[in-house]
Amino acid sequence: MAASAGPEIERLISLLSKLPGLGPRSARRSALALLKKREALLLPLADAMSQAAARVKTCGTCGALDTQDPCAVCSDPARDTSLICVVEEVGALWAMERAGAFRGRYHVLGGLLSALDGVGPDALRIGQLVGRVSGGEVKEVVLALPATVDGQTTAHYLADALAGTGVAVTMLARGVPVGGELDWLDDGTIAQAMRARRPA
Amino acid sequence: MAASAGPEIERLISLLSKLPGLGPRSARRSALALLKKREALLLPLADAMSQAAARVKTCGTCGALDTQDPCAVCSDPARDTSLICVVEEVGALWAMERAGAFRGRYHVLGGLLSALDGVGPDALRIGQLVGRVSGGEVKEVVLALPATVDGQTTAHYLADALAGTGVAVTMLARGVPVGGELDWLDDGTIAQAMRARRPA
Structure with missing residues (x-):
């Protein structure tokens, strides 16, 4: 970290680097991007996080995350129960x-x-x-x-x-994924697709 | 995005995906990680962002970001002016x-x-x-x-x-970076390092 940046920036970088997919370097880049776009990104994101923390809960029925409990899927009457x-x-x-x-x-x-x-x-x-x-x-x-x-x-x-x-x-069925070239597939997938072959 | 997640989650994902290095997929993973670690990560990060937005400013002298203006570097008497x-x-x-x-x-x-x-x-x-x-x-x-x-x-x-x-x-000098294998360096860097060669 930069010794010259204030403790607020250090804390922001250190917390950002705990997100999956962000290491220390990309966390620094993210912190800079946030500080540059204060009105457009930093403040809305801080607000979105507080809102999510306050309002998102786990559905007591299925375990999904939603702002309502039961969640939208569990309470949808059109869903096949x-x-x-x-x-x-x-x-x-x-x-x-x-x-x-x-x-x-x-x-x-x-x-x-x-x-x-x-x-x-x-x-x-x-x-x-x-x-x-x-x-x-x-x-x-x-x-x-x-x-x-x-x-x-x-x-x-x-x-x-x-x-x-x-x-x-x-x-779920196992087999060749959509767009999958045989040349690039692993042996296990090819073997399973062969065993589960079906009439064309 | 998931139609079944509430608007708070959608907004969080959409803002996270604007960070450099995070695409839609890693933004979803980050949002899930944040919602799972509400006390340890989501709330502290929201707070760190609000703090940074409120307190970090641009140094009027050099243009760096810091919580003080002039920044820590510009106001350090030990620095060579x-x-x-x-x-x-x-x-x-x-x-x-x-x-x-x-x-x-x-x-x-x-x-x-x-x-x-x-x-x-x-x-x-x-x-x-x-x-x-x-x-x-x-x-x-x-x-x-x-x-x-x-x-x-x-x-x-x-x-x-x-x-x-x-x-x-x-x-700044141009040349072979520390740890740089010649085999992996681009031609331009090798050419510049050769032109700027010096006694061993």
Whole structure:
């Protein structure tokens, strides 16, 4: 940091550098950009942060972030209440909504089971999921978890936990992503796409 | 953006994505990280931004950003008042201070002359620089401007503008950067380092 900048600037840079994707250098650039655009960026961003801190809460039903509880998805009567899509984090929920391919409701786990990181079932919102499914209205649970070791471990655990409820448990298809050149794909994806091949 | 997130979250993401180095995707990740660490990050950052907006000002002498005017460098009696280092922006001033290789004072131009972008001499703090130098106390002006076309155009213009004042005008040395492998350096740098070679 610059010894010549005041403590306010140092504090701003140090907090900005804790954002994902910003290191010390880009945090300095961001701080300068903010101080240059005081009216257009710095003050509105400070206000947006205070507003978000004060008003955004976690949905008590699905675990999403919204200014209302239940969240907009959970309280939308047009949503199919017989479908629940299980995601790791709110970011995955947003990605799913941007894709616009799912019209049911969500359940945010809050993480993945991980033996390495010591994350057990009690640290995730698994009990709440089983509770929601046991209500009887839900017909299918779609596991939209990452195709990683932890993601698949969690998917298996959830499938077991939901086995007694009589609900259908499905997961996202694996295969070649849209625009994916075979030449650039990893072997695992190609092998899975081959195993899951279907009539053209 | 996620249609399901409240307007507060949308606004936060949209403002974050205007920071240099953050695109829409990393702005979403940052917004999520902020909302997850409300007490540790979101509220302190909002406060740091309000504080910075309220207290950081531009030094009337050199153009640096600080909470005091004149800034800490300009008001430091231990600094050599016969030396002025001219930089493009405050970020370059901070980089120079981190290097700790200069004990004089600074002059922030606020940009570079650019025919393409239509930046003329009146848009920069060139008049103030000539005014400071004309005081008689300054013996040398070091031009620490980028080794780009605009940087060099500006350096030539400043050397001309300062020619009548009798002050020595110098510029940073060009050559191989510390740790620089010749194999990875561009031809221009190698050529300049060769022309400026010196006894070993």
